[in-house]
Amino acid sequence: MDKRWIGSLAVCIFLLALGAHPSVARLSEGNFVPFSQAANSFADSQTKSYCIQKGDTLSKISQRYNVSLENLMRNNEMDENTILEVGHTLRIPAARGVIHVVVPGDTICDVAERYRVSMEDLVASNSDKNPDFLEVGDLLHIPNENNIRVAQSVPEPSRSLSMTKLMKWPIVGTISSSFGWRKAGFHHGIDIANKIGTPIQAAAAGTVSFTGYKPVYGLTVIIDHPDGKQTLYAHAQKTYVHKGExxxxxxxxxxxxxxxxxxxxxxHFEVRSGNKVSDPISYLRR
Ligand SMILES: [Zn+2]
Incomplete structure (x- = not known):
């Protein structure tokens, strides 16, 4: 009895293996690329893989491959606090450009501003796209990454520009509301969501010019920066700094x-210069 049972089990396994094998083969032979993978495969043709070695840092890797740290982090969804794991694979973007996947609300103008490239260059590099009607999921080739890198490493004559490159995200989190018009009116900053108690960090060095309650904003900190800009952080639970600090x-x-x-x-994070507010996204490192 036992032998017959084992025998039929073996036949079952054999049949299962037969059944499974051809379908696996079919998947890898087919030319069908699901949409979700299409973006990656396109980007892959422009990127190299690099296996993280002991002692590597993001800045060492970025120097070795001559790509900017920003570009490297953007392509690997990392920030400066990400811990590198030995054996993990990094995508090394080709120095000639990066790929931007269009998300709802993107315009050619936004994308040009975000990557600090001219609209003309961006349009020219994406001649197959209609710049007035970007479709969600479209892949935009961002040109002149080398120029971006040079622009970021050359000391800027204007202090406001050099600070522009240096702002740090006050918290890591999800952008729950962006800058600009929305149903309730004009939104003067961006909202970055995270749990109660998450530490809020100064986006740039400066002097605290206000801490306290404001209507709508709640508990707020304002920092004055040496270039004349102010950053504002609202809806806090606690503040740890005092005016003048x-x-x-x-x-x-x-x-x-x-x-x-x-x-x-x-x-709620705002960047102000005088009585003007601007989109904080354009000052934040990506
Ligand atoms: Zn807000």
């Missing part, structure tokens, strides 16, 4: 909360 970039100044008018824990 000097802070370094990245220093914890407050904790995420839900004070003021807000539907969830987030930091």
């Amino acid at each position: 000097k802070v370094n970039q990245g220093e914890t100044i407050a904790a995420v909360g839900m004070t003021g008018v807000t539907t969830g824990p987030h930091v």
Whole structure:
């Protein structure tokens, strides 16, 4: 009895293996590329893989392959706090450009501004796309990555420009609302969501010029920067700094909360110059 049972089990396994094998073969032989993989495979043709070795740092790798640190981080969805794992594979972007996948709301103008390339160059590099009607999922080739890198490493004569390159995200989180017009009116900053208590860090060095409650904004910190800009951090649960205190970039100044008018824990982050506000995204490292 036992022998017959084992025998039929073996036949079953054999049949299963037969059944499974041809379908695997079919998948790898087929030319069908699911849409979700299409973006990667296109980008892959322009990138190299690199296996992380002991002692590697992102900046060492970026120097070795002559790509900017920003580009390297962007292509691997990393930031400067990401810990490299030995044996993990990094995508090394080709120095000639990066690929941007169009997301809802993107315009050619936004994308040009985000990567600091001219609209003309961007349009010329994507002549197969209609610049007035970008489709979600479209792949845009961002030209002149080398120029971007040079632009970022050459000291800028204007202090405001050099600070522009240096701003740090106040918290890591999801952008729950971006800058600009929305149903409720003009949104003067960006909302970055994360849990209550998440440390909020100064986007750049400066002097604290305000801490306290403001209507709508709730518990707020404002920092004056040497170039005349101000950054504002709203809806905090706690603040850790006082008016007049000097802070370094990245220093914890407050904790995420839900004070003021807000539907969830987030930091509302503004960049102001005089009485003008601008989109913080254009000042933040990516
Ligand atoms: Zn907001």
